[in-house]
Amino acid sequence: MDFSLNELQTMMADSVGRFIDNKYDFDTRQKYAESERGFSDDVWNTFAELGWTAVPFAEDDGGLGGGPVDVMVLMQSLARGLVVEPYVANIILAGGVLRRVANDAQKEKWLQPILGGELHATLAFHEPQARYELADVATTATQKGDDWVISGHKGLVLNGGTSDLLLVPARTSGDTGDEHGITLFAVAADSDGLSCNAYATVDGLRAAEISLANVHVPHDAVLGSVDEGYAALDATIDDATLAVCAEAVGIMYALKDKTVQYSKDRSQFGVPIGSFQALQHRMVDMLMACEQAQSLLMWAAMMNEEGNDESKRAVSAIKYMIGTAGRKLGEEAVQIHGGMGVTWELDVAHYFKRLTTISTLFGNADWHLDKLAA
Amino acid sequence: MHVTFSTKVLAFQEEVRAFFRDEYPDDIRKVVDSGGEMPPEMQVRWQQTLYKKGWAAANWPVEYGGTGWSPVEKYIYAREEGFANAPIMMPFGMHMVAPVIYTFGSEEQKQRFLPDILASKVWWCQGYSEPGAGSDLASLKTRADLAGDHYVVNGTKTWTTLGQHADWIFCLVRTNTDVARRQEGISFLLIDMNTPGVSVTPIMLLDGTLEVNEVHFTDVKVPVGNLVGEEGKGWTYGKVLLQHERTNSANTFRSQYRTRQLRAQAATSVRGAPPLENDQNFMRKLAAVEIELKALEYTELRTLAAIASGKAPGPESSFLKIKGTEIVQAIDTLYMEAAGYYCLPYKADPAVGEGSETSSALNYFNNRKVTIFAGSNEIQKNIIAKHVLGL
Numbered sequence: 001m002d003f004s005l006n007e008l009q010t011m012m013a014d015s016v017g018r019f020i021d022n023k024y025d026f027d028t029r030q031k032y033a034e035s036e037r038g039f040s041d042d043v044w045n046t047f048a049e050l051g052w053t054a055v056p057f058a059e060d061d062g063g064l065g066g067g068p069v070d071v072m073v074l075m076q077s078l079a080r081g082l083v084v085e086p087y088v089a090n091i092i093l094a095g096g097v098l099r100r101v102a103n104d105a106q107k108e109k110w111l112q113p114i115l116g117g118e119l120h121a122t123l124a125f126h127e128p129q130a131r132y133e134l135a136d137v138a139t140t141a142t143q144k145g146d147d148w149v150i151s152g153h154k155g156l157v158l159n160g161g162t163s164d165l166l167l168v169p170a171r172t173s174g175d176t177g178d179e180h181g182i183t184l185f186a187v188a189a190d191s192d193g194l195s196c197n198a199y200a201t202v203d204g205l206r207a208a209e210i211s212l213a214n215v216h217v218p219h220d221a222v223l224g225s226v227d228e229g230y231a232a233l234d235a236t237i238d239d240a241t242l243a244v245c246a247e248a249v250g251i252m253y254a255l256k257d258k259t260v261q262y263s264k265d266r267s268q269f270g271v272p273i274g275s276f277q278a279l280q281h282r283m284v285d286m287l288m289a290c291e292q293a294q295s296l297l298m299w300a301a302m303m304n305e306e307g308n309d310e311s312k313r314a315v316s317a318i319k320y321m322i323g324t325a326g327r328k329l330g331e332e333a334v335q336i337h338g339g340m341g342v343t344w345e346l347d348v349a350h351y352f353k354r355l356t357t358i359s360t361l362f363g364n365a366d367w368h369l370d371k372l373a374a
Numbered sequence: 375m376h377v378t379f380s381t382k383v384l385a386f387q388e389e390v391r392a393f394f395r396d397e398y399p400d401d402i403r404k405v406v407d408s409g410g411e412m413p414p415e416m417q418v419r420w421q422q423t424l425y426k427k428g429w430a431a432a433n434w435p436v437e438y439g440g441t442g443w444s445p446v447e448k449y450i451y452a453r454e455e456g457f458a459n460a461p462i463m464m465p466f467g468m469h470m471v472a473p474v475i476y477t478f479g480s481e482e483q484k485q486r487f488l489p490d491i492l493a494s495k496v497w498w499c500q501g502y503s504e505p506g507a508g509s510d511l512a513s514l515k516t517r518a519d520l521a522g523d524h525y526v527v528n529g530t531k532t533w534t535t536l537g538q539h540a541d542w543i544f545c546l547v548r549t550n551t552d553v554a555r556r557q558e559g560i561s562f563l564l565i566d567m568n569t570p571g572v573s574v575t576p577i578m579l580l581d582g583t584l585e586v587n588e589v590h591f592t593d594v595k596v597p598v599g600n601l602v603g604e605e606g607k608g609w610t611y612g613k614v615l616l617q618h619e620r621t622n623s624a625n626t627f628r629s630q631y632r633t634r635q636l637r638a639q640a641a642t643s644v645r646g647a648p649p650l651e652n653d654q655n656f657m658r659k660l661a662a663v664e665i666e667l668k669a670l671e672y673t674e675l676r677t678l679a680a681i682a683s684g685k686a687p688g689p690e691s692s693f694l695k696i697k698g699t700e701i702v703q704a705i706d707t708l709y710m711e712a713a714g715y716y717c718l719p720y721k722a723d724p725a726v727g728e729g730s731e732t733s734s735a736l737n738y739f740n741n742r743k744v745t746i747f748a749g750s751n752e753i754q755k756n757i758i759a760k761h762v763l764g765l
Contacts, residue, residue, distance in 0.1 A: 001675065001679060004375065004679075069375050280756070280759035280763070284755040284763065293669070296669040299672045301375075302375060321669065372664070372665065
């Protein structure tokens with residue numbers, strides 16, 4: 001039993017910490033978030049240069065051979081900076097699918113440039129009618145000569161507007177809702193018949209609605225086996241769920257720390273508001289929520305790292321906790337900051353909004369609780 | 375970062391598991407599983423079984439009869455004990471007064487008291503709270519006035535758990551009223567319950583059980599040799615002891631045993647009713663408790679890892695106490711809800727028929743105490759606010 005970080009993890013946490021302290025203050029983050037692409041290409045190149053984009057990939061693929069625990073450490077460290085660069089879309093989602101099912105030629109063509117920061121990609125895992133069900137894929141792909149023809153609509157595609165490559169689950173057999181019959185395709189964003197409406201999400205990040213109307217892709221756009229794409233899709237979404245939960249726990253600690261500090265600095269009635277017991281006990285609850293979430297996160301990451309039978313249940317458990325205790329903590333942070341908490345100016349509101357966004361991503365608390373209640 | 379244990383620890387775990395499988399008597403198991411009151415004879419019989427095995431005092435130093443277990447081995451033992459739902463060791467002798475005696479007591483006191491505590495030959499109870507001193511313990515008024523070679527003790531202690539069976543009581547008493555801080559002038563005194571002037575009045579709890587008492591002292595003569603450590607230092611000694619009381623109150627494994635039992639119960643039909651697992655609301659509540667409990671298990675493990683690496687247990691014991699007791703009460707509530715109408719009969723009674731569900735409401739009522747005793751959960755939050763958050 002050992003809960004300490006290894007050398008790589010310690011180095012990574014330190015270098016991310018230094019980066020945020022020196023290069024990524026809140027104003028800078030806001031500037032990037034409000035820029036045209038919604039993030040900084042320079043910063044993204046820095047991510048690639050420092051090797052952060054290589055963490056979860058095998059050494060044969062040019063990666064660092066990291067697993068869920070390493071990703072957890074990285075995401076939790078990035079959380080403090082509320083980083084807007086598309087790590088989840090490129091590395092966890094698109095990278096997660098490619099490393100699982102792409103053949104060597106496909107990895108060469110797509111995965112390597114993603115690691116290098118030259119190609120932006122994402123995974124279009126959601127459709128409007130599906131709520132949180134991954135297998136609810138109505139988008140169809142049919143074979144026509146050597147090509148596949150894809151039609152359908154993908155919703156809330158993370159960083160869809162700036163992605164050069166979209167990984168698209170489409171139904172090649174079976175009914176909507178079947179796990180079997182889903183095939184994964186790599187689709188260039190500039191394909192004929194593909195239209196993309198990009199927009200901002202409440203956390204300051206970006207997403208897009210993407211329509212595919214008879215989009216032709218060549219046969220080598222098929223990732224993995226025809227009809228057998230669900231397993232990679234599902235495993236990748238588990239990775240992504242863990243990754244954003246790690247980010248959420250990092251945000252929870254940041255909000256707790258900022259709230260406690262604010263309660264010491266802010267005086268009313270001639271005393272710091274942190275001297276009021278009504279607030280003290282609530283901040284203790286915030287601390288306990290952080291520690292409980294951290295514990296559950298570490299459990300979930302370790303179970304997934306070792307491929308334990310409990311892996312999926314662990315992912316649902318931490319996601320439930322983020323969606324309940326995490327949300328509550330965000331609300332408390334705003335409440336204890338009083339009027340300042342509801343301003344755009346203060347970073348607290350933006351941490352809160354990202355935490356709230358994460359509550360919904362990849363299935364909300366109710367959805368995950370039902371998996372554990374069964 | 376990993377949670378695998380060494381081969382040596384796993385072998386120890388196997389030994390502990392086998393012990394509980396083979397040596398835990400069925401008649402006692404039945405009483406514990408039903409949540410009913412434990413007859414003192416059973417409690418003592420079980421503790422003496424542990425004594426014979428050499429496992430009575432997990433935390434004591436080896437020289438006084440402790441096991442010499444590492445923090446990880448103690449954790450493994452507690453886990454297996456919880457998973458077996460074995461009786462909880464009466465804490466007052468073994469976990470509470472003994473550490474004070476072997477840490478602060480004289481050689482004579484160690485020889486006189488420790489062997490009998492280890493062998494569960496003497497029943498101890500705790501004299502801390504008073505009618506006017508609950509959460510605000512430092513306001514205690516029971517006084518011990520020095521008169522030659524003995525103290526004269528006057529006052530009342532309350533909430534004395536199972537004091538009706540006790541041979542001895544350890545008390546915090548005021549030996550000096552002329553002090554700058556109320557925490558000063560308090561001493562730690564051992565008192566024979568058979569001394570003239572000691573009387574015990576039971577307090578009936580809301581579930582009808584007689585598990586706590588008031589203990590009255592009227593001109594009770596206590597030899598000065600029964601003072602532990604220095605006069606006036608009792609508060610410091612007592613705090614050491616309370617921290618231990620809290621660390622032990624996470625109840626993680628016993629709670630996991632109970633949630634597993636609830637899951638099993640939910641899968642079957644009780645008294646002809648449809649299985650509860652068809653009830654999504656109930657199953658969601660159970661799953662939510664299981665999640666909190668898993669988190670607590672890992673919070674406790676993280677604390678253990680810190681202790682194993684040489685850090686002293688600190689205010690996190692307050693944290694474990696708060697979460698652990700909240701979860702105990704949540705599980706009690708689920709048991710009661712699971713029983714439906716059959717949580718209502720007052721006690722298991724031939725008129726009602728078989729079934730442990732008949733004591734579920736009583737457990738729910740009885741366990742309101744767990745968030746109150748050992749320093750209420752609100753007091754624990756004050757401790758965390760001050761010592762961890764710096765407020």
